[in-house]
Amino acid sequence: MTDRVVTAFAPATVSNVACGFDVLGFPMEAPGDCVTVRFTGASGATALVTIDDIVGDDGRLPRDAERNTASVAARAMLEAAGDRRAVALTIRKGLPLSSGLGGSAASAAAAVVAVDALIGARASIETLVHCALIGEGLGAGGAHPDNIAPAICGGFVLVRHPNPPDIIRLPVPAGLTAVVVHPDIEIETARARALLGTSVPLADAVRQWANLGALVHGLHVSDFDLISRSLEDSIAEPRRAPLVPGLAAIKRAASDAGALGSSLSGSGPSIFALCRDRAIADRVAAAMTAAVQRETGVSSQTYVSSISTRGAHVVTA
Numbered sequence: 666m667t668d669r670v671v672t673a674f675a676p677a678t679v680s681n682v683a684c685g686f687d688v689l690g691f692p693m694e695a696p697g698d699c700v701t702v703r704f705t706g707a708s709g710a711t712a713l714v715t716i717d718d719i720v721g722d723d724g725r726l727p728r729d730a731e732r733n734t735a736s737v738a739a740r741a742m743l744e745a746a747g748d749r750r751a752v753a754l755t756i757r758k759g760l761p762l763s764s765g766l767g768g769s770a771a772s773a774a775a776a777v778v779a780v781d782a783l784i785g786a787r788a789s790i791e792t793l794v795h796c797a798l799i800g801e802g803l804g805a806g807g808a809h810p811d812n813i814a815p816a817i818c819g820g821f822v823l824v825r826h827p828n829p830p831d832i833i834r835l836p837v838p839a840g841l842t843a844v845v846v847h848p849d850i851e852i853e854t855a856r857a858r859a860l861l862g863t864s865v866p867l868a869d870a871v872r873q874w875a876n877l878g879a880l881v882h883g884l885h886v887s888d889f890d891l892i893s894r895s896l897e898d899s900i901a902e903p904r905r906a907p908l909v910p911g912l913a914a915i916k917r918a919a920s921d922a923g924a925l926g927s928s929l930s931g932s933g934p935s936i937f938a939l940c941r942d943r944a945i946a947d948r949v950a951a952a953m954t955a956a957v958q959r960e961t962g963v964s965s966q967t968y969v970s971s972i973s974t975r976g977a978h979v980v981t982a
Contacts, residue, residue: 672701673779675977677760677968678767679843679937680811683896683928684876690767690811691821693843693970698768699757699980700735700775702783707751714740714752721758730754738773738800739780745796746786754779761966763851765931770812773800774977778817782979793817793977794830809854812931819976821884837972838887842946843937844924845970846915846953849963850934852908857932860904869899889925889941896926896939909934911960918956922949943969 676697682689705715714736719726730736735756743752754776760768777796781788788796797813810827818832825831865873876895883891906912909929919927919938923945927938938953940946946969957965 668704669783670701670703670981671779671783671979672699672981673775673782673977674699674980675771675774675778675816676973677845678770678812678815679845680767680809680815680931681898681901681928682880682937683898683902683926684873684880685811685823686873686898686901687809687811688824689822689877689880690815690824691843692815692819692973692976693845693968694973695970696759696968698759698771698775700739700772700779701755701757702739702752702776702779704783705751705753712751713743713749714754717753717755719756719758722762725762726756726758732803734769734800734803735772735776736800737803738797739776741796741799742777742780742786742788742793743784745792746781746784746788748784748786750784752780752783761847763853764847765852765929765933765935766845766847767812767816767931769801769854770797770809770816771977773797774813774816776800778977778979782982790818790832791830794832795828798827809931815976817976819974821972823881835881835884837974838884838889838892840942841972842940842943843970843972844919844940844946844950844953845930845935845937845968846950846957846965847935847967848909848957848961848965850909850961852933854932857905857908860908861901862904865900872897872899892939893925896928898928901932902929905929905933909936911956912936914960915953915956918952919949922952924949927953
């Protein structure tokens, strides 16, 4: 059916999760990006993928299908399936640009899931992740599986190896709730990664490994105290902190309101906190929102969400 249209949604993701640089991530229930895909009626065309429209980006994202995260991921999905039918995309950005919430990953994940459903490929999770990583790598200055994997798989995940994907689903303790505050500041991922350099002091690495192992164990046994002690980033956050004015004070406000811990979401400027339950999360959200306004002088968007068990999925077909 050449007139069939499929729309998929992919959620915002929190990556790194403090001690899990480039390996830990989880999705939120909302916000997220939507990608709508349709057949164009062409077959065997050189331009397998074109872009009909992009909404919600204020005209900032490339309309050239060779340079857009979602369209590059969509083409990778068609090529993986061996399908030469041309498609066109409409991308609706629900995520702020350069926010640290996995915007490039959400567009790529929604695109591959929508294309997969449109062509009936029934691709494996591994294939979806692989194709989405190809697209996300274009938009974020490198592929980051700790955004893509949770955006597609859902749940709290650990990426042991990105290619071929080796994705481990971690248990989520009952009640665990995330707060994310996004100040109206932009931080380009490539710039934030450049601050990290290419080497890590051994003492910092050992501390990070210990916290990562402890956090994974804490999730398995629902030990909130251990989770709280483990939510510390010894590597990325200390180097990126100057990009977010008042980060220490915002984190202190989260802790004082009852958060288990907090850190930058991805490369920032968004800041996440994990909480024992929704009631505490609501208090933490209010405290963090007030702290962001006080420390940065800019407005912000605040989200409170459970750890979503559902990744990218078809919403209309």
